[in-house]
Amino acid sequence: MERASQLQQEIKQRKPFRSKKQEAALGILRTADVIHRRGEALMAPHGITSQQYNVLRILRGAEPEGLPTLEIGHRLVEQTPGITRLLDRLEKKQWVKRWRCPEDRRQVLCRISKAGLALLERMQADVDRSEEESLQNFSQNEIQALIDMLDRARKA
Amino acid sequence: MERASQLQQEIKQRKPFRSKKQEAALGILRTADVIHRRGEALMAPHGITSQQYNVLRILRGAEPEGLPTLEIGHRLVEQTPGITRLLDRLEKKQWVKRWRCPEDRRQVLCRISKAGLALLERMQADVDRSEEESLQNFSQNEIQALIDMLDRARKA
DNA sequence: TCTTTTTACTTGACTAGTCATCTATTGTAG
DNA sequence: CTACAATAGATGACTAGTCAAGTAAAAAGA
Numbered sequence: 283m284e285r286a287s288q289l290q291q292e293i294k295q296r297k298p299f300r301s302k303k304q305e306a307a308l309g310i311l312r313t314a315d316v317i318h319r320r321g322e323a324l325m326a327p328h329g330i331t332s333q334q335y336n337v338l339r340i341l342r343g344a345e346p347e348g349l350p351t352l353e354i355g356h357r358l359v360e361q362t363p364g365i366t367r368l369l370d371r372l373e374k375k376q377w378v379k380r381w382r383c384p385e386d387r388r389q390v391l392c393r394i395s396k397a398g399l400a401l402l403e404r405m406q407a408d409v410d411r412s413e414e415e416s417l418q419n420f421s422q423n424e425i426q427a428l429i430d431m432l433d434r435a436r437k438a
Numbered sequence: 439m440e441r442a443s444q445l446q447q448e449i450k451q452r453k454p455f456r457s458k459k460q461e462a463a464l465g466i467l468r469t470a471d472v473i474h475r476r477g478e479a480l481m482a483p484h485g486i487t488s489q490q491y492n493v494l495r496i497l498r499g500a501e502p503e504g505l506p507t508l509e510i511g512h513r514l515v516e517q518t519p520g521i522t523r524l525l526d527r528l529e530k531k532q533w534v535k536r537w538r539c540p541e542d543r544r545q546v547l548c549r550i551s552k553a554g555l556a557l558l559e560r561m562q563a564d565v566d567r568s569e570e571e572s573l574q575n576f577s578q579n580e581i582q583a584l585i586d587m588l589d590r591a592r593k594a
Numbered sequence: 595t596c597t598t599t600t601t602a603c604t605t606g607a608c609t610a611g612t613c614a615t616c617t618a619t620t621g622t623a624g
Numbered sequence: 625c626t627a628c629a630a631t632a633g634a635t636g637a638c639t640a641g642t643c644a645a646g647t648a649a650a651a652a653g654a
Contacts, residue, residue: 302581303570309588314470388602414459425458432465544632
């Protein structure tokens, strides 16, 4: 007579999972949700969402040339329309600048602004700390095993 | 000279991660995204989203009494306004019924309809198969280790 | 060179999730 | 019993992500 798993309790499910793989998959989804919420909670006081923060970080990494809209989208795994409007909001808040690329007028190049860089600077310490705290009590071996398993799951 | 990790390549990042924990945390987020997309792709042909499907499954588990609105929300970890509107859409599609609870007129009780049950029935086989395929090539030991680590990460 | 295709977005219409606010009840303390 | 607090939801306003179309510019083909 097994005890109900922790996840099973969390979602108040009566029946046990049909399989361990199913439980693990749901565990990944719920854990991602928790990590995501922690991230949002950290960002909110700065008036930015985690996705906007990710875009700014990508753009900082692409300084000083900047990047075309869709290239940012590819790095975020997001579909086009979303990234366009996300950039609209970042531009409205003056954290990014956009202009038509003169060499290829279909593209719109994006660069992070001074204000955007300053924002990232202000958030840096908080973010660094928080990104690790979810896996605080894990050994190096465990972390590596986790990384490897997740890589395999994504490839499947 | 280490090779760039797989995840680092996936997101086309130049700099290596500041820490393995950070890489693992991002790995969880990206893997969840992949699993989620596979789920949506499976649901879409049936005219339902994965979140709507989850609600229907919760309601099936609560037959024949049904559940009040917020209780469904708690099991989904979702905030109130979202679940209310999600149920609006499910009701419009005739997959759930809702009515005021006579004992406590603040509550709105929800039950899955016959059509909703039939839908779940039709989807069952596909869903069962898909929920396991992301972790197809994992041993029982690996799966258990993964589940345990994810549990710990959520508790942290 | 002129037409066709492809590429890079943009716009419109949804689903979804969040916060803040508001309403209807119920529960509770005087 | 009545005023006040707590609970269950609904509504409005955003951010975000998805698909389906539409536009403009560049690239390819005849």
